[in-house]
Amino acid sequence: MQNFKLMATVGAGLEALVAKELKEMGYATQTENGRVFFNGTMEDIYRTNLWLRTADRIKIVVTDFSARTFDQLFEGVKKYPWEELLPYDAEFPVNGRSKNSILHSVPTIQAITKKAIVERLSDHYHAHGHLPETGNRFVLETAIDKNHAMVTLDTTGDSLFKRGYRTEKGGAPLKETMAAALVQLAHWFTDNPFVDPTTGSGTIPIEAAMIGRNIAPGLNREFDISQWDWFDKKIGQSLKAQARQMIDFDVELDIEGYDIDGSMIEIAKANADAAGVGEDITFKQLAAKDWSTDKINGVIVANPPYGERLGDEDAARQLYAQMGHIYNQMPTWSKYILTSDEGFEEAYGAKATKKRKLYNGALKVDLYQFWGKKIR
Known part of the structure; x- marks a missing residue:
């Protein structure tokens, strides 16, 4: 099974808690501000989405490279074999961020990332520059920090704080x-x-x-990865079945x-x-x-x-x-x-x-x- 570089995104101040959760699940971690990196398979992607209590999202680190010009950004993105992740009809919105970098225009970063992926997929699928984007959602982000670009794919969908049980919020709710x-x-x-x-x-x-x-x-919800055609749905079904068996019905609270x-x-x-x-x-x-x-x-x-x-x-x-x-x-x-x-x-x-x-x-x-x- 393919191994991915993964990233759990997290609210400021909670990085150590997410790293602790991941370590208790058996993963080696590397922590930065707002994110914790680890490696894992498709099964690990689903397991961490299902079980992490304090993280916001699980993202695949698709590619990273130096980008001091928009040409370097375009070529760096286009170089990646996007056809391995995105089907012909994939809907793939691109978000962007920039910090301490020459390339600071976020709308331009987003547009160039999108254009590079469209060119790559159009060549592969013989689409002549037009992709329908009527299929499943693959949310991408290009984040440039100190002239280093990192392109990620969100596997979660709605943030992990959305457990699915809150019917009403009331005033000033806590996530x-x-x-x-x-x-x-x-x-x-x-x-x-x-x-x-x-x-x-x-x-x-x-x-x-x-x-x-x-x-x-995450037992009462699903994640974006569950809808992707290259993800084996039996993995999610199996992990949820295991999770149900792990509930402690005997503890007195x-x-x-x-x-x-x-x-x-x-x-x-x-x-x-x-x-x-x-x-x-x-x-x-x-x-x-x-x-x-x-x-x-x-x-x-x-x-x-x-x-x-x-x-x-x-x-x-x-x-x-x-x-x-x-x-x-x-x-x-x-x-x-x-x-x-x-x-x-x-x-x-x-x-x-x-x-x-x-x-x-x-x-x-x-x-x-x-x-x-x-x-x-």
Whole structure:
């Protein structure tokens, strides 16, 4: 089976998590900003799309070469045997990016890449310069960085955060990939309680339950590669069947999600049911300030409303103060709170054990970590 150079694209700040996931799956990795490289077969492409929780996409690195002129770009692209990847009727949109390079016009980079591929395929298929593009989708990108061009083919389609379970979002939703990252960063073990006190549409508890039950995040969706004629569909069917067998139906989970908005709780319940973990999470309408517990050794992961996100800084800081009042009396619990508000610690009333910079989309946020002292 053919071996490909592959690239997992990832949100800024999550590269180490994706590399860790890949290493645990048995792949050697090389990490750069926003991407993690590894090698694999068609089976590995499908497996990583199916199982990676914190990556955005899996791309094939088709070709790379030096490109200081548009002629070099054209010839470098045309040189690749595109007929091995793209059938006669392939729909192949071309995206582009440029950074620190002589060739900086993205529309021109896209147009020249497209023209080079059309010429190559037209010669091969005797198409006289016209290709129908009525078939399956093959999304390409030419990224030029420091005068080095890399052309990639996206195998994923809709980004991997689209798990297929979110029926409704509500306001200011957190991407599923980021929610999974927060659960992983919290080092939660399934024999400990897990609480999200500002759950919104339920994404964080749902991702926790899917991790706890070992449910593959891509189990309820498909990927662009599944439609390609050179991909053996039996690979996907087999890997999904294996994934279903790997679900842990026996583990007992203690996961709770609360929100002050009752309509959001109903959305969260519907989303959890769609994800197959409705029975694993207790959702309840409750303000963060009204929550208390006698349990020990738990984990709190929260993405509370913050000023830039929902427009009311005073209300957000009042919420942080309420959280601090409750949580600072819970020494065995670890708390992980995501916010862009740099005044968070002052409002919360305690300094974090550790602070980690992340990006929620384009917004820089910090994950404030307060580590509990576990009692056994």
